[in-house]
Amino acid sequence: MQLNLFLRQAQCLKDKRRVIKSFKDKVRNRFNVSVAEIDGQDRIQTAVLGIAAVGNEKRHLQSTLDHIINFAGSLPGVELAGCEQDIFY
Numbered sequence: 001m002q003l004n005l006f007l008r009q010a011q012c013l014k015d016k017r018r019v020i021k022s023f024k025d026k027v028r029n030r031f032n033v034s035v036a037e038i039d040g041q042d043r044i045q046t047a048v049l050g051i052a053a054v055g056n057e058k059r060h061l062q063s064t065l066d067h068i069i070n071f072a073g074s075l076p077g078v079e080l081a082g083c084e085q086d087i088f089y
Helices: 015-029 058-072
Strands: 002-007 035-038 047-051 076-085
Touching: 002 015, 002 058, 015 035, 015 047, 015 058, 058 076
Parallel strands: none
Antiparallel strands: 002 047, 002 076, 035 047
């Protein structure tokens, strides 16, 4: 999955990195997935994250991705600007 995030309160790259690191750590721990910033590293208020999960049930994977999307949308100061999902099994 690819998440496009808009970070309203980030005023510099240091602010952005702090928010993104916290988000990545929480998502990894809570949902047991891999997360990496895959684009927009030099843009202050936008981030593009790649998220990967492996499993043997499509329904479980879809549920996990849906929960991650809801989690991203619930964080203060973070807006979900877009999302793309592909599930292969």
